[in-house]
Amino acid sequence: MNEWYFPITLLPGVGLLIMSTxxxxxxxxxxxxxxxxxxxxxxxxxxxxxxQLSRLNRALTAxxxxxxxxxxxxxxxxxxxxxxxxxxxxxxxxxxxxxxCILLALTQLMIYAAKAVSIKxxxxxxxx
Numbered sequence: 001m002n003e004w005y006f007p008i009t010l011l012p013g014v015g016l017l018i019m020s021t022x023x024x025x026x027x028x029x030x031x032x033x034x035x036x037x038x039x040x041x042x043x044x045x046x047x048x049x050x051x052q053l054s055r056l057n058r059a060l061t062a063x064x065x066x067x068x069x070x071x072x073x074x075x076x077x078x079x080x081x082x083x084x085x086x087x088x089x090x091x092x093x094x095x096x097x098x099x100x101c102i103l104l105a106l107t108q109l110m111i112y113a114a115k116a117v118s119i120k121x122x123x124x125x126x127x128x
Contacts, residue, residue, distance in 0.1 A: 004078035007070040007095050014070070014102060018063045021109065025056040042126060048119050055112045062105035069098035 032049050035041045073094035080088070 004074055007074040007077070007091075007098065010070055010098075011067060014063055014067050017102075017105070018060065018067075021056055021060050021063065021105075024112070025053065025060065028053050028056065042123075045119060045123055045126075048115070052112055052115060052119065055108050055115075059105040059108035059112070062101045062108070066098045066101035066105070069094045069101065073098065 028049060032046065032053065035046050035049065073091045076094070077088060077091040080091075
């Protein structure tokens with residue numbers, strides 16, 4: 001990885017993932033508020049939605065950690081380049097760590113999406 005800017009080029013994509021995940025989190029939080037204010041709401045569905053909110057927060061945390069690792073990786077590679085033998089190696093390790101964090105966050109989002117369909121189905125069937 002000779003180009004110091006490579007890790008930085010990944011930041012806009014991760015930023016979009018953060019924005020969309022934040023939007024999902026805010027929507028779910030509003031939905032939970034409405035359910036909690038409804039006297040006859042199903043407590044099981046509320047628990048599942050709280051679990052979903054926790055899952056989204058874990059994904060957001062992994063995305064934030066990934067962003068920090070990408071920035072630090074780019075800075076280290078930009079400052080030290082090939083001058084120090086440890087600089088590029090540490091930068092590559094941070095880049096790898098960052099990509100693993102992105103993968104973990106995306107896994108959380110896939111689980112969220114699969115369970116969201118199940119929760120909505122239960123919620124709709126309950127109202128029939």
